[in-house]
Amino acid sequence: MIIPSLFPFFVLSSLVVELGMSRYLGRLLEGVMAPLFRVGGACSSALALGFVGGYPVGARTAIALYENGQCSKTEAERLLAFCNNSGPAFILGVVGTGIFASSRAGLLLYLAHIAASLCVGLLFRFYRPGEGPRPGRHAAPQFQAASFPVAFTHSITGALSSTLNICAFVLFFTVLIRMLFLSGVMGALAGGAAALLSPLGLDQAWAQRLITGLLELSSGVSSLTGAGTVTGGPTSPASCSMEASPPFSLPCWSAASPWRRRSPPTWRNRWRASPAWTFSVP
Numbered sequence: 001m002i003i004p005s006l007f008p009f010f011v012l013s014s015l016v017v018e019l020g021m022s023r024y025l026g027r028l029l030e031g032v033m034a035p036l037f038r039v040g041g042a043c044s045s046a047l048a049l050g051f052v053g054g055y056p057v058g059a060r061t062a063i064a065l066y067e068n069g070q071c072s073k074t075e076a077e078r079l080l081a082f083c084n085n086s087g088p089a090f091i092l093g094v095v096g097t098g099i100f101a102s103s104r105a106g107l108l109l110y111l112a113h114i115a116a117s118l119c120v121g122l123l124f125r126f127y128r129p130g131e132g133p134r135p136g137r138h139a140a141p142q143f144q145a146a147s148f149p150v151a152f153t154h155s156i157t158g159a160l161s162s163t164l165n166i167c168a169f170v171l172f173f174t175v176l177i178r179m180l181f182l183s184g185v186m187g188a189l190a191g192g193a194a195a196l197l198s199p200l201g202l203d204q205a206w207a208q209r210l211i212t213g214l215l216e217l218s219s220g221v222s223s224l225t226g227a228g229t230v231t232g233g234p235t236s237p238a239s240c241s242m243e244a245s246p247p248f249s250l251p252c253w254s255a256a257s258p259w260r261r262r263s264p265p266t267w268r269n270r271w272r273a274s275p276a277w278t279f280s281v282p
Contacts, residue, residue, distance in 0.1 A: 006166065009053030009087075010159030013061040016045050017068055018151035026070075033133075037082075038125040039075040040133045046083045047121075051114060054087025055217075060162060074131040082121035086113060099224050173216035186211065 016022050025048075026033075026041030033041050042065055050058020062083050066076035088110055096106015180186040190207040197207065213220020 006053070006057070007159055007163050009049065009057045010060060010162050011155045013045075013049045013053065013057050014064060014155035014158050015151055016049065017061065017064040017070070018154060019148065021045070022065060022070060036125065037078060037121045038133055039079050040071050042070045043075060043079045043083070046079055050083040050085045051117075052087060054085065054090055056084055056166070057087075058083035058085060072131070072133075074128050075133055078121075078124045078127050081124040081127070082117045085117050094221060099221070170216060170218065174219055177212055177215055177219055 022042045022045035025045050029044040030041030033039050033044050046058050046061035049061050062076050062079045065071045091110040092106040096103055190204045193207040194204040209223045212223050
């Protein structure tokens with residue numbers, strides 16, 4: 001589920017910025033962030049939270065840093081290129097364990113994900129080369145850390161608004177994918193993509209999965225398990241959340257799901273393990 005997996009990280013990221021903890025962290029990491037990525041040390045909080053919290057915690061933290069005057073517009077643009085990453089809960093739990101049934105595969109994918117993100121950051125250090133990071137002593141003297149009650153209240157309300165926005169976008173694109181399949185548009189698009197990418201060995205089924213993932217990430221990942229169907233079918237654990245893995249998400253039950261072997265749907269927990277339905281590619 002999206003809300004329990006993202007909401008705490010949104011609150012944490014907002015508290016880090018509102019309470020000024022990112023400035024203290026910036027003083028420690030200024031010597032690393034400035035020469036490598038040409039951003040201020042305070043931007044390290046967005047990078048760290050992006051790696052831990054997943055989409056879109058890093059991007060939200062970067063925007064909060066800019067709005068609070070802790071980084072310039074150019075630094076925020078550089079930071080947005082590589083701080084918005086998938087979290088370990090999603091890659092290790094959903095992709096690694098849920099799809100490949102291998103924690104080692106999930107770890108390798110997560111390390112590759114981090115390495116690719118850092119490489120993008122190194123490339124974007126050349127973005128607007130005439131504008132370097134501001135020295136820490138000149139960075140946003142007008143910023144003052146808020147008191148904890150004020151910061152906590154603002155973090156809760158802001159995190160709720162951001163989480164609801166994400167839920168709305170996920171719901172919209174999930175319904176859009178469903179409509180594309182029912183109207184036959186997805187089949188036409190997949191056929192064209194398969195013809196274009198046939199030298200790479202991509203058939204129409206994989207092209208449908210690719211397009212589904214481009215439109216909505218969690219639906220695309222869910223389609224890789226082969227457990228769901230586009231017309232509605234039992235989900236796998238991979239489709240329980242966008243950026244979550246146990247214990248952040250509620251277990252879904254399906255005939256082929258490992259959750260069923262761990263917690264069989266008896267009369268006591270049948271309401272928790274009832275079949276869920278999703279829109280994904282067979």
